[in-house]
Amino acid sequence: SQKIEQNSEALNIQEGKTATLTCNYTNYSPAYLQWYRQDPGRGPVFLLLIRENEKEKRKERLKVTFDTTLKQSLFHITASQPADSATYLCALDYSSASKIIFGSGTRLSIRP
Amino acid sequence: GAGVSQSPSNKVTEKGKDVELRCDPISGHTALYWYRQSLGQGLEFLIYFQGNSAPDKSGLPSDRFSAERTGGSVSTLTIQRTQQEDSAVYLCASSLSASSGSSYNEQFFGPGTRLTVL
Numbered sequence: 464s465q466k467i468e469q470n471s472e473a474l475n476i477q478e479g480k481t482a483t484l485t486c487n488y489t490n491y492s493p494a495y496l497q498w499y500r501q502d503p504g505r506g507p508v509f510l511l512l513i514r515e516n517e518k519e520k521r522k523e524r525l526k527v528t529f530d531t532t533l534k535q536s537l538f539h540i541t542a543s544q545p546a547d548s549a550t551y552l553c554a555l556d557y558s559s560a561s562k563i564i565f566g567s568g569t570r571l572s573i574r575p
Numbered sequence: 576g577a578g579v580s581q582s583p584s585n586k587v588t589e590k591g592k593d594v595e596l597r598c599d600p601i602s603g604h605t606a607l608y609w610y611r612q613s614l615g616q617g618l619e620f621l622i623y624f625q626g627n628s629a630p631d632k633s634g635l636p637s638d639r640f641s642a643e644r645t646g647g648s649v650s651t652l653t654i655q656r657t658q659q660e661d662s663a664v665y666l667c668a669s670s671l672s673a674s675s676g677s678s679y680n681e682q683f684f685g686p687g688t689r690l691t692v693l
Contacts, residue, residue: 467617497681506579506666506684507618552617562631563682565610567617 465490467566469553475572476543484538484569486553492531495556498538500549501568507552511538543573577601579685581667587691588657596652596688600669607650608668608682609642618666624650625672657692664689 468487476482486496494515499507513520513529513536520527526539540547550568557564580599588594600607609621620634624644635641639657644650654661668682 469617504686506668506687507682508684509681512681562620562623562633563608564620565618567615 465555465564467553467555467564469551469566469569471567471569473570473572475574478543478545478573478575480543482540482543482547482571482573484551484553484571486536486538486566488534488555492534493555493557496527496529496536497554497556497563498525498527498536499552499554499565501552502549507565510551512556540571545573545575547571548573579667579669579683581665581685581688583688584686585689585691587693589693590659591656593653593655594657594690596654596665596690598650598652598667598669598685600648600650600667601683602648604669604671604683605647606670606672607644608670609650609652610666610668611663612666612687613663621652621665654690657690659692662690662692 466489470485495512497512498510500510501507511520511522511527513527524541528537550570552568553566555564579601582597605626607624610618611621612618622629622632622635622642626647627644639655642652664687666684666687668684670682
């Protein structure tokens, strides 16, 4: 079965630095890969979607890469701020299934 | 506009009782999804609806779980004879369409229902 791995350990970053989160998956590549942000006690919020044939996607301070050879996506937050502290989830989106498979998330903490 | 709403926000029940969880999706969203999230875990897919039909029920943990959607809008998730392992946050999400590959598959989540089975 398809598996997604995100770093289960919390990531602690100094404010202003770039935070990089990793999402690895097994078996076949999804058509699309999504990233969500989740704050405590709230539902996830969609951030970015990247397609299989795209190498990189940017949105403001966010950058996502998608390497189907390595079966990996990297999520970068540049000029990180304490308000970026949250859990970030990656999700595999297979067009044939219409079911999105979520990773367990990585908790990011930005210290002032 | 209004987002996805869920009720109740918290539910405490005794083992063996039935519970109903409600989800009101964003108006006009044809796809609706139910997930379960245990403490510190990722989202576990339960079921999704396209309109009133459920093409994929593969995630339902047992036959104690069922869900329905009426009028292409509100959905209820019912758990019969609740067990302690059912304790979790149940999240509902909706999207414009279940067809992947476009921004329409962006999912909008509700705040969740925290279920505690004593």
